Amino acid sequence: MKFGVIGAGQMGGGIAQVAAQSGFTVVVQDVKQEFLDRGRAVIEKSLAKLHEKGRLTDAPDVILGRMEFTTDLNAFADCDLVVEAIVENEGVKADLFGQLGQIVKPDGILASNTSSIPITALASASGRPDKFIGMHFMNPVPLMQLVEVIRGYSTSDETAQFVTQTAERMGKTPLSCNDFPGFVSNRILMPMLNEAIQCVMEGVAEPEAIDGIMKLGMNHPMGPLTLADFIGLDTCLAIMEVLHRGLGDDKYRPSPLLRKMVQAGLLGRKSGQGFYTY
Numbered sequence: 419m420k421f422g423v424i425g426a427g428q429m430g431g432g433i434a435q436v437a438a439q440s441g442f443t444v445v446v447q448d449v450k451q452e453f454l455d456r457g458r459a460v461i462e463k464s465l466a467k468l469h470e471k472g473r474l475t476d477a478p479d480v481i482l483g484r485m486e487f488t489t490d491l492n493a494f495a496d497c498d499l500v501v502e503a504i505v506e507n508e509g510v511k512a513d514l515f516g517q518l519g520q521i522v523k524p525d526g527i528l529a530s531n532t533s534s535i536p537i538t539a540l541a542s543a544s545g546r547p548d549k550f551i552g553m554h555f556m557n558p559v560p561l562m563q564l565v566e567v568i569r570g571y572s573t574s575d576e577t578a579q580f581v582t583q584t585a586e587r588m589g590k591t592p593l594s595c596n597d598f599p600g601f602v603s604n605r606i607l608m609p610m611l612n613e614a615i616q617c618v619m620e621g622v623a624e625p626e627a628i629d630g631i632m633k634l635g636m637n638h639p640m641g642p643l644t645l646a647d648f649i650g651l652d653t654c655l656a657i658m659e660v661l662h663r664g665l666g667d668d669k670y671r672p673s674p675l676l677r678k679m680v681q682a683g684l685l686g687r688k689s690g691q692g693f694y695t696y
């Protein structure tokens with residue numbers, strides 16, 4: 419099976435790594451060589467760590483040998499499945515899927531790792547809505563069990579079955595849901611993170627205390643502000659905007675502090691500064 423991944427950021431890199439660990443031939447594309455180099459370095463580090471712990475069946479260089487890094491979208495022409503993991507922006511994703519629909523072989527399946535954007539809209543943009551689906555991995559991909567599988571309005575049973583089986587071959591547990599803004603995962607998670615940010619803005623407690631209360635009190639592995647920094651505050655804001663617009667209810671209003679931090683370039687771990695300094 420030839421597996422394509424678009425975007426060599428934290429999600430694209432993780433998806434490509436796990437696909438290669440599972441024995442697939444993998445092509446990773448990003449817009450600039452420097453993003454590919456950075457993505458590859460993150461994958462190498464992750465593979466080294468997993469190898470050290472005895473959690474890989476093949477050696478890291480064998481796994482890396484299954485991966486090709488390119489800036490050329492035409493490399494996806496003969497892929498059986500292409501998973502998109504670029505910026506959480508509907509216009510940018512729709513434009514990309516318009517191009518991919520022309521490039522990938524007619525029976526190739528297209529999937530988006532979007533956190534919240536309507537799968538049905540992206541499916542229409544691709545020109546092959548029956549072969550389009552949401553394949554939503556969780557961060558960090560090499561460690562997290564879930565893949566949320568989201569069927570668009572026209573997704574065929576064959577497409578859903580293929581993607582479900584592929585997720586299982588990648589050692590993940592696929593769970594299905596329907597196409598509503600934020601699906602299940604972010605419909606529930608993101609308002610909690612947004613509320614934690616609102617608590618900072620209103621001075622309810624210091625960030626360390628908010629995180630500590632949720633970690634120690636609710637047994638969450640990461641506090642909500644640490645998790646928001648980990649996901650990326652730009653991505654959190656984009657998801658809240660999709661929920662607010664798509665569900666039309668002010669309970670999903672993004673916190674003004676979240677908006678201001680993104681405007682200031684404080685994106686969390688990936689920019690070196692968010693609620694904490696990295």
Ligand SMILES: CC(=O)CC(=O)SCCNC(=O)CCNC(=O)[C@H](O)C(C)(C)COP(=O)(O)OP(=O)(O)OC[C@H]1O[C@@H](n2cnc3c(N)ncnc32)[C@H](O)[C@@H]1OP(=O)(O)O
Nearest residue numbers: 464467468533555556557558560561603604639640645649
């Ligand atoms: C926004 C969306 O659309 C959807 C989303 O993804 S929302 C985000 C979902 N993800 C979460 O909620 C993650 C919450 N956090 C966790 O579950 C855990 O903190 C975690 C799994 C990330 C880490 O687990 P942990 O028990 O805290 O262990 P921790 O000791 O920090 O890390 C475990 C090991 O894995 C390693 N590790 C972390 N990321 C890794 C990666 N990508 N590859 C390989 N190893 C990795 C760590 O370095 C650490 O190694 P050592 O034990 O050698 O130090």
Ligand SMILES: NC(=O)C1=CN([C@@H]2O[C@H](COP(=O)(O)OP(=O)(O)OC[C@H]3O[C@@H](n4cnc5c(N)ncnc54)[C@H](OP(=O)(O)O)[C@@H]3O)[C@@H](O)[C@H]2O)C=CC1
Nearest residue numbers: 425426427428429430449453503504505506532533557649
């Ligand atoms: N972060 C998370 O926890 C999760 C995120 N997601 C979703 O995954 C997707 C990617 O998120 P994440 O990996 O965090 O984001 P990152 O910012 O880490 O990575 C996105 C990558 O895509 C590149 N990119 C941007 N535009 C294009 C384009 N037009 N063509 C090709 N590549 C492009 C980016 O380059 P540049 O640096 O120039 O922007 C970057 O390398 C989003 O849809 C997000 O919602 C899903 C689950 C969890």
